[in-house]
Amino acid sequence: MTQIATTEYNAYYKRYIDQVQDVSILAGLQKGxxxxxxxxxxxxxxxxxxxYEDSKWTPKEILLHIIDTExxxxxxxxxxxxxxxxxxKGFDQDEFAKNGDVTNRSMQDLLDEYAAxxxxxxxxxxxxxxxxxxxxxxxxxxxxxxxxxxxxILGHEIHHCSVVQERYL
Numbered sequence: 001m002t003q004i005a006t007t008e009y010n011a012y013y014k015r016y017i018d019q020v021q022d023v024s025i026l027a028g029l030q031k032g033x034x035x036x037x038x039x040x041x042x043x044x045x046x047x048x049x050x051x052y053e054d055s056k057w058t059p060k061e062i063l064l065h066i067i068d069t070e071x072x073x074x075x076x077x078x079x080x081x082x083x084x085x086x087x088x089k090g091f092d093q094d095e096f097a098k099n100g101d102v103t104n105r106s107m108q109d110l111l112d113e114y115a116a117x118x119x120x121x122x123x124x125x126x127x128x129x130x131x132x133x134x135x136x137x138x139x140x141x142x143x144x145x146x147x148x149x150x151x152x153i154l155g156h157e158i159h160h161c162s163v164v165q166e167r168y169l
Contacts, residue, residue: 016155090140
């Protein structure tokens, strides 16, 4: 991973970027696809709807949150890659979760959606020229580069898999 300047993202996202080891975006996306799929498949079915506190998300809701967040940050990266300097509104993760009903969805269905989103983003990342990674825009009132958006995707996923491991299993 090339050192990402703190001017390429909001300081809030440092905790996610710091989760990512020295890996290229493409390798990180591929590795994440394999590890996250294996991880969520191994969660016992009786834990799919488990909440360790009433206000906390279930593992299925966390997986949907990972998918939604990847979509949002990949869209931001796409906007900035294709129209440098774009300005995008933020998104409310709690609103997304409230409106993302997983009640009638299986873990496998969510994993299939996750894989489809990840594969689309792998193809997008493969299409980016070297100079594209450095393009900037504004999201939720803060600067964001294309490459920072992808590293946030990777670190966010690692973070939530760790949370599930520590608090749900």
